[in-house]
Amino acid sequence: MTTFVDRVELHVAAGNGGHGCASVHREKFKPLGGPNGGNGGRGGDVVLVVDRDVTTLLEYHHRPHRAAGNGRPGEGDNRTGKDGDSLVLPVPDGTVVTDRNGTVLADLVGEGTSYVAARGGRGGLGNAALASPRRKAPGFALLGEPGERGDIVLELKTVADVALVGYPSAGKSSLISVLSAARPKIADYPFTTLVPNLGVVTAGETVYTVADVPGLIPGASQGRGLGLEFLRHVERCKVLVHVLDCAALETDRDPLSDLDVIEAELEAYGGGLKDRPRVVALNKTDIPDGQELADLVRAELRARGHRVFDVSAVSRKGLRELSFALAGIVAEARAAQPRQQATRIVIRPQAVDDAGFTVTREGEGMFRVRGGKPERWVRQTDFTNNEAVGYLADRLNRLGVEDELFRMGAREGDGVAIGPEDNAVVFDWEPSVSTGAEMLGRRGEDHRLDELRPAVQRRRDREAERAEAQAGYGDGGPLAGQ
Ligand SMILES: Nc1nc2c(ncn2[C@@H]2O[C@H](COP(=O)(O)OP(=O)(O)OP(=O)(O)O)[C@@H](O)[C@H]2O)c(=O)[nH]1
Ligand SMILES: [Mg+2]
Incomplete structure (x- = not known):
């Protein structure tokens, strides 16, 4: 089983600035030369950068303490201390950075998007830099400033256009495998999918991504089954697909009540999924009983305002219609959205205006x-x-x-x-x-x-x-x- 980590608390420490140096130039027969203490170097920053090759936060789960290099102190003879090395931490696309109270600091979407999680301290000025006509030979230098340090929380919210939700074994992963080139694990036992799968679908002109989430069951919002945790991955989707199993063996299930259960769980989760457009895929209609059930419930689903597609991941029936319909909704949503910039950074509000007091x-x-x-x-x-x-x-x-x-x-x-x-x-x-x-x-x-x-x-x-x-x-x- 692959380990998948989608939330970590990270302790970051930027480098301290190097201290300035207090030194006086000495030369034979010239005992009182000028001040020549150099400045300290800057401390390195801790920077998060989106890297498409990174897909989980596992690395940070194993090593949650990360520190950048300290600046070196200044030296005599006007030698400036070397700056500390910045620490670049690669994170997956769709990583959200919050503080421990849940305040969003940055929303990292798009390759190369970066965020300075902790700023390195400035180096202290040496006494050469502090000299002035009034203070010709300062007998002191400034200390380097400590680098910022603190705890941040990284949360992965996969950026998928389409999210497949449904009961375990409804065929979500199977649908991804036939709609896209992705090859997720498929099996006839519940909770086959333990981490979201992501696939890329091309339908006509439109290319979009599809993700499934582990199956939901009644009470998922109270933590039953794998719970609702994984829904954060589909929070940003443009359209939800209810995958309804028309061949479920349990006697207490049918597509209509399954839909109600999943809707209730989505509602309990919140996260803005409530008003996301939805379509319904009635799956497993390759089985005659399945098709029969689909025929029975279709009218009711339409009456509830849903667009309904009969599909089969096995016979591939209805997939073209479904994928083009999804492409249409995605394209529409994209057109309505303000053009997405590569960088979406929330700048941390400055507590106090730097100029004043x-x-x-x-x-x-x-x-x-x-x-x-x-x-x-x-x-x-x-x-x-x-x-x-x-x-x-x-x-x-x-x-x-x-x-x-x-x-x-x-x-x-x-x-x-x-x-x-x-x-x-x-x-x-x-x-x-x-x-x-x-x-x-x-x-x-x-x-x-x-x-x-x-x-x-x-x-x-x-x-x-x-x-x-x-x-x-x-x-x-x-x-x-x-
Ligand atoms: N006959 C038939 N079987 C299907 C179809 N789609 C999926 N299945 C079967 O249903 C079982 C479950 O499929 P999965 O794709 O693993 O289901 P899932 O919704 O991803 O399930 P979880 O990951 O457990 O939530 C597998 O045995 C599939 O072969 C279909 O269209 N027709
Ligand atoms: Mg699955």
């Missing part, structure tokens, strides 16, 4: 800053380096975060969290000057971002800094002007 008050003395830039800058900051922390303060200040906090009424000692609830860096907000831009500008001396140090040590440091300032220590921090 928001400040919200969260209870007494607590503020939260959200925004692409502030959050990225925090991730890039090496909190063990005072100068780097000061640089972060500069950037936040220039963006206007400081002003906004003032405007919102933030006061000394208030907590300021930057980032989402589950992953924020929290600072004590302690403006030393009441207003003005320069208050955050003194790199290496900033007190407000000191949350990592215990309070006692913080006070001690502050006193020492104050003493230094009184002793006339320059404005730009110990390394400025070097």
Whole structure:
């Protein structure tokens, strides 16, 4: 038996960006050369790409953890770190990507359609790139950003134009085998088909695909038999064919009640199949009893509004009519549909506009800053380096975060969290000057971002800094002007 996997949870991790390098050019007799630390390389992305040669998600069932390469750190002598290798994961046509809550992230249809499931982290800037007229020799570099990581769910929804549904042994696979070149397994016991079969049919000008699904039985929606799980494969079909067995041996079955049962199960499944066009194929009419039964029920089926075809997978009777009728419905549906592009990607909504930021008050003395830039800058900051922390303060200040906090009424000692609830860096907000831009500008001396140090040590440091300032220590921090 072939194993078929059509739903997997995949854990993806993009590569981390490499850290920037802080280094100073050294030459004999020139001890104080310029900064020459290179930038870190980008982390690799994890990318899903539709590959027609891949037909199941089995590979990901076996190895659900996938990671792209990390960027290399920058080095001295202005050497940029190498970018991490992206990881390309081939997936079958018709793979739907969702998050764990079922929100659709991408619908991958068409060879080559791709979706970046996890974006690699940016490399950190080296101190050469951070140098400016004001900051000639930065004694720090930016950290590489962590790559995105998370869980996604891949679901395979085979893209077939026509779906054959019916009881087990109604002859669905047999019909595929005579309508197309596909050779699915056929046998006289129920549930021969365990995974959907797909065949390509040519009828006149129209070429279309037909899929069957494992047989349905009463209660399939409660998981009886193989259940309704496989119906997701035919959710996108343009037309449903009810394959009704006119030669079923069970005494409690006949084509009309079979149809009712299958309809009830389709209804229970939902998935938009309710208003899909349908036709009815009365199968096994090569058997005299079968033909007799077909003659008995045809009028009633027509009265219910169905187009009815007498067929036989064995004698091949009625197949031409059926395949041309299906071609007609498929062609009509295609014409009505907006032209299908090769790429159908749902772009993940950005939680926060990358250009801006928001400040919200969260209870007494607590503020939260959200925004692409502030959050990225925090991730890039090496909190063990005072100068780097000061640089972060500069950037936040220039963006206007400081002003906004003032405007919102933030006061000394208030907590300021930057980032989402589950992953924020929290600072004590302690403006030393009441207003003005320069208050955050003194790199290496900033007190407000000191949350990592215990309070006692913080006070001690502050006193020492104050003493230094009184002793006339320059404005730009110990390394400025070097
Ligand atoms: N006489 C006759 N037998 C048929 C016809 N079509 C299918 N059969 C037989 O019916 C049995 C079941 O056929 P399948 O094609 O495997 O049925 P299925 O609907 O795919 O069944 P599952 O995969 O179990 O859901 C086989 O023994 C076939 O040979 C037909 O038109 N006439
Ligand atoms: Mg079958």
